[in-house]
Amino acid sequence: MNLVRAELLKIRTTSTWWWLAIGAFVSIVLAFAFNAWVASTVLGGDADTVGLSGEQSTPAAQAANIYTSGQYLGLMFVMLIGILMVTNEFFHQTATTTFLATPRRTSVIIGKLVAASLLGFLFWLATTVIDLVAGAAFLTITDHGTQLGEWPVQRALLFNLLAYAIWTILGVGIGTLITNQLGAVITAAVLYLIGTQVVGLLFLLLSSLLDTQAVVKWQVIWPAVASQVMISEGQSPLTPAWWVGALVLAGYALVSGVAGVLITRRRDIS
Template identity: 40%
Template sequence: MTTTVERPAIPRAGTPGLRLIHSEIYKIFSTNTWWLFGIASLVISGLALWANLAEANYRLDEALNPMPFEAPEGMPPEDLAQMQAQWAADHDVHAQVIQAAGGIYTSGQFFGLLLVFLLTALIMTNEFQYQTATATFLTTPRRTRVIVGKLIAGVSLAMLFWFVTEAIDIISGLLFFNAKGVGNGLDEWSVQRAILFNALAYLMWAILGVGLGTLIRSQIGSIVTCMVVYLVGFAGTILVFQLIHEYLIKRDWVLTAAVSMPPIASQIMISPTKLYEEAATWWVGVLVMLAWSVVAGGIGVLLTRRRDIS
């Protein structure tokens, strides 16, 4: 009589989801890509911070040491009133502090978001570039879990980029405003909102990047597409909507509708003041970015579940 002895199950250490996230984070930090992008982000943020500090210094000096308003002779009353209002706005110290603080505390975010967009797209395309996708999905057959792990890893990296650049921006801003002898603007909701939604913008562009990486497997193709979507999309959206407004539909809502595109929406949501006169309010930009992020994440999961991986 043969006795069958069952071997005891050996428990695997850790929670499966956490192991997967740890694995995805390890993949990111095992390459040189992340720190090259990190250095680029610091350099770009530093240049943007320097430019914003220089502009803020100029504007605050004008506001703190105003020259007497001199009305040009023979100017129509309507134009004179508009000029006086603009002069008053330019010499309103509190308003200038808020505007300067919003720019200084979010310095470098325009190109920082682009770098995060590119980096998170590479998180997915690297699997196909180095032909590790098959091993990844064999190890974790539930593809949805893999995509979620990559999303969390990408968002974590984006938040790291945001935190480092934001810390530098805030410390530099506090030193600058203290030296100028004015408030630092951190007690204003519009400035706080700009900082918080700047973090949200990093998170959302990270999700968009992973979604794009699942849609376009080619590494070069995804990089080119990211550049086109972000840079050409920003300038092109403004140009297209201005042309429509100028030659087809002469309504202000046409210019407001530019918020429908992610590059414009993310700029609108973090701006402490209106990005331009006809711009949508900040919360519309938030809703648009949320919608694009949900769509990108959903498409990424669906495509990865249905595609053959070889």
Template identity: 80%
Template sequence: MNLVRSELLKIRTTSTWWWLAIAAFLSIALAFAFNAWVANETLNGNAEELGVTGDQASAAAQAANLYTSGQYLGLMFVMLIGILMVTNEFFHQTATTTFLATPRRTSVILSKLVAASLLGIGFWLVTTLIDLAAGAVFLSANGHGTLLGEWAVQRALLLNLLAYAIWTVLGIGIGTLITNQLGAVITAAVLYLVGTQVVGLLFMLLSNLLNSEAVVKWQVIWPAIASTVMVSEGQTDFTPAWWVGALVLIGYAVVSGVAGVLITRRRDIS
């Protein structure tokens, strides 16, 4: 726990997380405005015009979407925090001191994983409280109530918590793989923002080539898409069930955590 507290202190005493928190708040505001418009159109009978079909057109599905607004960019921000927790050690040349003070490198990485997860949970808590307040007002004003008693909504909130915790772990894994801070941040951001769009396009092209819509569902193997799927209600021609996204993301977390420990134990620190 002393190691965990020290990792939290390193983040808390820098301004980086403040900038990321501000960016996350702005992304929530934009995402909520868009999701509120989609929910309003969907619940007023214009779902087909927006391409919203099946269970995703239900009030519970739209509520779940509102209450998890800002997840897409929010997950990228907590991933960057995880990356910085590792790369800061090399950027500021404190890695040697850290490992001399705590020779068991596994303990150091595990403490970073725990601290990162706690930060991810903290981000989830703050963003969710904002979404809950705004979403409850919006839904109640439109005569639907808060819908917080619906299991689909509760499940989306809980899985969103899991997503925030996992993406900080993924950030730690990326940081151990690419120790150059600028390189790690740019690579991760590009893969997250651009890579997600490229993967979606490739699977759409592959679907057209094979004349099978089922192929599109396999894009869930990309972690950013898996995160979106796991908080969505209902299965469509383009997305699998929510539990598939959850399993994919958990798998990435396990592999990332193990890889981070193994790489750090064998790396020459000088």
């Protein structure tokens, strides 16, 4: 716990998390406005306009989407926090001091993983409170009720929490793999923002070549897609079940955590 508190102190006493929090807030505002427009269109009877299936057009499905607004960029921001928790040690040349103070490197990385998960929880809590207040008001005004008693909505909120926790763990894993701070941040951001679009395009092209839409479902192997899938309610021909996304993301978290520990234990720290 001393290691966890130390990691939280390192983050809390820098301005980095403030900038990331501001970015997360802006992303929530923009995403909520878009999701509210989609919900208004779908629940108004024009689901075909936005290409949603019947299962995705229910009030519960739209409420789940609204209450998780801002997840896409929010997950990137918490991933960056996880990366900075590791790369800051090398950027500010404190890694040697850290490992001299705590020779058991496994304990250090586990401390970072736990601290990262706690930060992910705090980001989820803050964003979810904003979404719940604004979303409940919007749904009540539009005469659809808050939908908070529906299991699909509750599941989306819980799995959104899991996504935030896992992406901070993934960030720590990336930081242990690429210790150069600028290189790690740029690589992770590009893979997240541009890589996701490229993966989607590649699977669409592959489905066209093989003449089957079933192939498109396999893009869930990409973690950013898996995050979106596991909080979605209702399926389209191009979307796998929510539990598939949850299993994929959990697998990434396990591999990332183990890899982070093994790499750090073997790395030469000078």
